Amino acid sequence: MEAIEILFTASLWAAAIRIASPLIFATLGELICERAGVLNLGIEGIMTVGAFAGWVAVYHGADLWSGIAIAALAGAAFGLLHGFMTIPLGLSQHVTGIGVTLLATSLTYYAYRLVFPEVTSPPKIEPFAPFEIPLLSQIPFFGEALFRQTPLTYLAFISVLLVAYVLYRTPIGLAVRTVGENPATVEAQGIDVTLVRMGAVAVGSAFMAIGGAFLTMSAFNSFYFDMVNGRGWICIALVVFGSWRPGKALLGAILFAAFDAYQLRLQQLAGAYVPYQVFLMLPYVLSILALIVMSRRAGYPRALMLAYRKGER
Amino acid sequence: MRLEPRTETGIGLRLAAPIAAVAASFLVAALLVLIGGASPFAVFAAVIKGALGSQFAFLETLTRATPLIFTGLAAAIAFRARLWNIGGEAQLYAGAILTVMLGTGALALPAPVLFPLILAASALAGALLLLGPTILKTRFGVDEVVTTLLLNFIMVLVVSMLLDGPLKDPMGLGWPQSKKVIAEAIWPKLVQGKRLHLGFLIAILAALAVWFVNARTTFGYEMRAVGFNPRAARFAGIPVNWVMAKTALLSGGLAALAGVSEVAGLKGNLTLDLSPGFGYTGIVVAMLAALHPVGVIAAAIFVAAMFVGADAMSRTVGVPNYIANVMVATALLTMVAAMLFTRFRLRRG
Numbered sequence: 001m002e003a004i005e006i007l008f009t010a011s012l013w014a015a016a017i018r019i020a021s022p023l024i025f026a027t028l029g030e031l032i033c034e035r036a037g038v039l040n041l042g043i044e045g046i047m048t049v050g051a052f053a054g055w056v057a058v059y060h061g062a063d064l065w066s067g068i069a070i071a072a073l074a075g076a077a078f079g080l081l082h083g084f085m086t087i088p089l090g091l092s093q094h095v096t097g098i099g100v101t102l103l104a105t106s107l108t109y110y111a112y113r114l115v116f117p118e119v120t121s122p123p124k125i126e127p128f129a130p131f132e133i134p135l136l137s138q139i140p141f142f143g144e145a146l147f148r149q150t151p152l153t154y155l156a157f158i159s160v161l162l163v164a165y166v167l168y169r170t171p172i173g174l175a176v177r178t179v180g181e182n183p184a185t186v187e188a189q190g191i192d193v194t195l196v197r198m199g200a201v202a203v204g205s206a207f208m209a210i211g212g213a214f215l216t217m218s219a220f221n222s223f224y225f226d227m228v229n230g231r232g233w234i235c236i237a238l239v240v241f242g243s244w245r246p247g248k249a250l251l252g253a254i255l256f257a258a259f260d261a262y263q264l265r266l267q268q269l270a271g272a273y274v275p276y277q278v279f280l281m282l283p284y285v286l287s288i289l290a291l292i293v294m295s296r297r298a299g300y301p302r303a304l305m306l307a308y309r310k311g312e313r
Numbered sequence: 314m315r316l317e318p319r320t321e322t323g324i325g326l327r328l329a330a331p332i333a334a335v336a337a338s339f340l341v342a343a344l345l346v347l348i349g350g351a352s353p354f355a356v357f358a359a360v361i362k363g364a365l366g367s368q369f370a371f372l373e374t375l376t377r378a379t380p381l382i383f384t385g386l387a388a389a390i391a392f393r394a395r396l397w398n399i400g401g402e403a404q405l406y407a408g409a410i411l412t413v414m415l416g417t418g419a420l421a422l423p424a425p426v427l428f429p430l431i432l433a434a435s436a437l438a439g440a441l442l443l444l445g446p447t448i449l450k451t452r453f454g455v456d457e458v459v460t461t462l463l464l465n466f467i468m469v470l471v472v473s474m475l476l477d478g479p480l481k482d483p484m485g486l487g488w489p490q491s492k493k494v495i496a497e498a499i500w501p502k503l504v505q506g507k508r509l510h511l512g513f514l515i516a517i518l519a520a521l522a523v524w525f526v527n528a529r530t531t532f533g534y535e536m537r538a539v540g541f542n543p544r545a546a547r548f549a550g551i552p553v554n555w556v557m558a559k560t561a562l563l564s565g566g567l568a569a570l571a572g573v574s575e576v577a578g579l580k581g582n583l584t585l586d587l588s589p590g591f592g593y594t595g596i597v598v599a600m601l602a603a604l605h606p607v608g609v610i611a612a613a614i615f616v617a618a619m620f621v622g623a624d625a626m627s628r629t630v631g632v633p634n635y636i637a638n639v640m641v642a643t644a645l646l647t648m649v650a651a652m653l654f655t656r657f658r659l660r661r662g
Binding site: 041081085089090091092094095096098099100102103105106107109110113114117229230233234236237240275277278280281284285287288291292295296309 | 474638
């Protein structure tokens with residue numbers, strides 16, 4: 001009975017929204033890349049870079065929002081690396097993406113050890129504080145769940161609206177969607193396919209990095225090794241689950257996070273009977289199941305993973 | 314500027330690609346060492362000395378190369394058929410689990426029986442672990458990169474669960490570790506009193522066997538055909554899904570052998586830190602070798618030398634040993650790019 005009651009507590013949903021926030025940023029980022037036809041497996045490493053870059057900047061005296069900007073720029077830089085190799089050079093998006101993840105992760109760890117050679121427990125920063133939105137935060141249940149989060153969480157939700165608007169209501173969005181479906185038609189209109197794709201991958205990677213920065217600057221206040229812990233790969237599954245649409249991806253991220261928050265609480269309830277590892281496994285298992293269920297219906301961008309070379313058929 | 318396909322690729326150009334990749338990784342590393350405030354020459358000298366400077370160092374490099382040859386072969390054979398197996402880590406642990414399940418006393422058999430039995434059972438476990446994602450790919454179109462990646466995380470948790478439960482060493486003082494494998498299951502050392510073990514020889518044999526399958530059998534031809542152009546392969550009457558499944562079994566089995574080799578040859582038991590990412594590094598090894606099975610041996614030794622050397626260097630010079638990971642990742646990206654120029658040339662216009 002208690003297991004069901006948990007589902008109706010505001011604290012569960014507040015936790016779900018909090019857990020969803022980094023996933024929303026990173027899923028949006030991956031979605032932008034894939035909509036433009038580029039699978040970005042650099043996501044795991046780019047999130048790690050973002051988590052470190054933003055945090056270390058704040059540690060050295062930058063304010064929180066500058067930290068976010070620095071994380072985004074660092075992410076975009078690695079995005080451009082992935083973009084350069086997969087778009088003009090047309091190299092395997094799978095192998096390049098794994099390479100970018102390995103490079104970004106190892107560079108981050110190297111930089112971490114350079115900045116903090118001796119420390120055993122990483123130093124802390126003052127992270128984003130929860131911001132209660134006047135009036136809205138007083139609504140019963142929803143107030144606590146939705147409107148007492150940190151500013152970064154609000155930014156995540158605003159980003160969904162923004163990305164959806166740009167993708168579906170602006171010429172830039174149309175160009176991005178078309179290079180992911182049929183690059184030759186974009187070329188025929190005199191738009192540079194390479195440029196559009198590079199831009200999309202850079203912007204998408206910046207979003208991923210902000211997702212990583214959420215971990216060190218809002219969810220926690222420190223940087224740990226392996227802190228991204230597969231979230232990037234889960235976001236790739238969430239993009240498929242959301243059928244490459246920002247709204248559905250948001251829904252997927254929240255559902256996923258609610259499940260994660262729920263399993264954390266179940267763990268305390270049933271921890272004596274079921275090994276805790278089973279609960280930790282569930283998010284990954286759930287991602288695989290989501291992929292299987294959605295793959296049949298998935299309307300993936302037609303030019304996803306196809307390199308475009310001018311004049312080639 | 315545009316890319317124009319080359320009609321033929323000389324042997325010189327093919328060898329130039331890995332050399333360029335290694336040079337680039339040293340260049341990037343030199344830059345990072347300078348940022349770190351040390352002298353690149355001192356660092357590289359320490360890395361090379363630490364990896365090759367003595368008999369002990371060299372044998373240690375070969376010991377570290379052993380699991381990388383297995384995971385490198387696993388990646389190479391799968392990538393050739395364009396089966397993106399990123400789950401080497403999970404398959405390695407599957408092999409290690411089976412080794413511990415059968416090798417710690419459950420089967421009281423003489424070594425000549427136990428040895429092949431453990432090898433076969435472990436390989437089968439790894440093979441089946443990759444068969445799942447492969448069937449999901451061929452049947453449902455689920456991207457195997459993501460499923461194999463996610464399985465890595467799941468398997469580490471499975472290992473953790475087993476080490477808390479049925480495989481826990483009762484004498485382990487509460488540490489998450491398994492019992493030691495029995496004497497009959499331990500692989501002999503190749504050099505008396507050193508850590509290099511039989512696994513290295515088995516890895517070399519495996520590489521030669523994979524080369525033979527690749528180059529001299531119908532199955533090898535089918536794998537390459539499927540990787541080159543699955544639609545054409547299907548049109549030519551090759552059972553593409555079946556070839557994919559067989560490739561998966563072979564690849565998963567090879568990765569699992571890395572786990573057997575580390576447990577039965579080196580560590581003696583299963584712990585949560587059995588593999589410092591051998592599965593992922595195997596991908597780099599395979600790419601550096603241009604997916605050639607015999608090249609995998611050389612690439613694995615090179616990568617192992619970087620890691621072993623960097624560990625020694627960081628103890629003496631004090632530059633973080635993650636420099637080795639950076640070099641290996643840089644080498645991977647440069648190699649992929651350099652391979653492009655073995656197939657295309659750059660033309661103006």
